[in-house]
Amino acid sequence: MxxxxxxxxxxxxxxxxxxxxxxxxxxxxxxxxxxxxxxxxxxxxxxxxxxxxxxxxxxxxxxxxxxxxxxxxxxxxxxxxxxxxxxxxxxxxxxxxxxxxxxxxxxxxxxxxxxxxxxxxxxxxxxxxxxxxxxxxxxxxxxxxxxxxxxxxxxxxxxxxxxxxxxxxxxxxxxxxxxxxxxxxxxxxxxxxxxxxxxxxxxPEAAAMYVKHIPLERSVDGKTGDVFQTFSAGSKYIVVDAGGGTIDITAHQVMEDGNVKELIKATGGDWGGTRVDGEYIDLIKCLIGRTATDDLNQNAPNVFFEACREFESAKRTIKPKSDITFNVRIPSDIGETYTRTHSGKNLKSVEYVTTKRKKQFKISFIGDKLRLASSDAEKFFAKSVKKITKHLKKVFKQKDGRGISTIILVGGYAESLILMEGIKSSFPHMRTIIPQGAAWSVLRGAVIFGHDPSLIRQRRSKYSYGIDVFEKFNPAKHDENRKYEKDGEIRCGKIFSKLVEVDQTVTVGEYQGEGVYTLHAFGTKGDVKLYSSTEMNPQYVDDENCFFIGYILKPGHSFLLNEDIVIKMCFGETEIEFNAHQPKSQKTAKYYLGQN
Structure with a gap:
């Protein structure tokens, strides 16, 4: 744009x-x-x-x-x-x-x-x-x-x-x-x-907005926790947004004016509730074998879809250390296909199943329901919960993670009693709170954010960001293999001109990265490319941990190639915003990454 x-x-x-x-x-x-x-x-x-x-x-x-x-x-x-x-x-x-x-x-x-x-x-x-x-x-x-x-x-x-x-x-x-x-x-x-x-x-930031506006919260151990304590000046908390796909983790500290700054750049992974569903479907496929699985995938693809939906509802009843047997309905086509592909053998005669992860389950059937001991049903959550708690431990060991006293657990997966217990037992010294209606706390918080977006004051940059430029070749500084000649000048190209470095504190609404360039320095088309890196001081844009993320200016823009241009970037917002300005001709543009 x-x-x-x-x-x-x-x-x-x-x-x-x-x-x-x-x-x-x-x-x-x-x-x-x-x-x-x-x-x-x-x-x-x-x-x-x-x-x-x-x-x-x-x-x-x-x-x-x-x-x-x-x-x-x-x-x-x-x-x-x-x-x-x-x-x-x-x-x-x-x-x-x-x-x-x-x-x-x-x-x-x-x-x-x-x-x-x-x-x-x-x-x-x-x-x-x-x-x-x-x-x-x-x-x-x-x-x-x-x-x-x-x-x-x-x-x-x-x-x-x-x-x-x-x-x-x-x-x-x-x-x-x-x-x-x-x-x-x-x-x-x-x-x-x-x-x-x-x-x-x-x-997770939207969820934090919602939690801040609730007077009282219940903790996962049934005690009442004062949210005013969580959001008092100087206090530190971590938000774990446990959704279906991703686990999103952000840590904040409350500032004197009541606004918050991000302590640690956002982290997480694909360890959400769908991982639990995948463990269950793996059990079903191992139960019936590859031949029956392939038969169903080809002739009745709705069956695993239905089985997953049944489990999605039933898994909410799984409680830690329960002595109540877990029951989940399985579609009749599963048993019929098993019998047809196993020489008439009845699925209900199977007593033990070993999954791909070498976990063994003792099973039984009653009517159209598969039955498991509650301790076995908990195994579906094991890998997901382990990944989450292990990652949280790493966060708390970081310098800026020390002193965090409260875990705020939100998202649809947050309502799982197994996940709650896993976090509580791993961090018994912390208050772990979950808002009423954790599954839609992000939605309600997002509406609050729209009315009043002022809560977040500072964030941590997830990456180092820089522009692809060339410089006059300096043998003491540049790689000899990158040397080339153009317009009578010996140059070094693909240099990472850093604007912001990874983990740098950036203020919301302020421009942090600024550079003055002549557009012809980027090539005959004057296009400007933005790169990011997980390293603090990358030297070249094609280094191992660097990757191209988008154009600041694309070929065909209206800026003058032979005139200086000031490029500023705002990294503190949730999206990268650019401001490009040529003082002499007074040409200006503002846009988000991917819009130009």
């Missing part, structure tokens, strides 16, 4: 444009479940936690939920059909009618952005049957459905509300890369949101 001085006012109006909002709407686009919430200015002033939270009906069970399944269905012609629970139900119908092969059904696809490293990277997804589709289409159509649904609900309260009257908050994992955040902005804009009315919020 590029413009000259005459057009600059359009961007400068962004803050005043947001100030005129009538409604704050938040979308939590999750790996397993998604939802939205909103509130008016009046709602917020009366009670910051008072938000409208969409209720979704699951047609297969008629149960009400605060989120819907993150699934989307496209027709044979790749046209949007349905989203959420309705997409699941329709796809199951298509499978039963054996008419699903040419439709496009995607589920749990958010994790496809987990490893995106460049804004120029083309991302494709494979649907349930392996057919490809551009990820941008899948995400854009999903967000469009949620936006349209939210507008319909908002107009039931204020009939004259329009898209441009709404300040939109889209939540993303704090551990996501900058290009992944840029991808979500691009998808949201493609779905109809004005980029100037859109803010990307980090999920």
């Amino acid at each position: 590029m413009w000259t001085t005459d057009q600059e006012d359009r961007y400068e109006m962004a803050s005043s444009k947001q100030d005129k909002y009538l409604l704050v709407a938040a979308i939590d686009f999750g790996t397993t479940y998604s939802g939205y919430a909103f509130s008016t200015r009046y709602d917020f002033q009366r009670d910051p936690t008072n938000t409208f939270l969409k209720q979704w009906v699951d047609p297969t069970s008629s149960m009400m939920n605060n989120k819907t399944s993150t699934c989307i269905l496209f027709t044979k012609k790749k046209k949007f059909s349905k989203f959420g629970f309705e997409a699941e139900a329709k796809y199951l119908d298509l499978i039963l009618d054996k008419d699903h092969m040419n439709w496009y059904f995607f589920r749990r696809f958010k994790m496809s952005l987990y490893d995106v490293q460049s804004t120029d990277e083309e991302v494709y997804l494979e649907d349930e049957t392996g057919k490809p589709m551009a990820a941008l289409i899948v995400f854009t159509e999903s967000l469009k459905y949620l936006i349209d649904s939210l507008l319909n609900d908002a107009r039931k309260q204020q009939s004259e509300i329009h898209l441009q009257d709404i300040k939109w908050i889209l939540t993303v994992p704090a551990i996501w890369s900058d290009p992944a955040k840029a991808f979500m902005r691009k998808a949201a804009v493609g779905a109809g949101i004005d980029t100037e009315m859109l803010t990307i919020a980090l999920e």
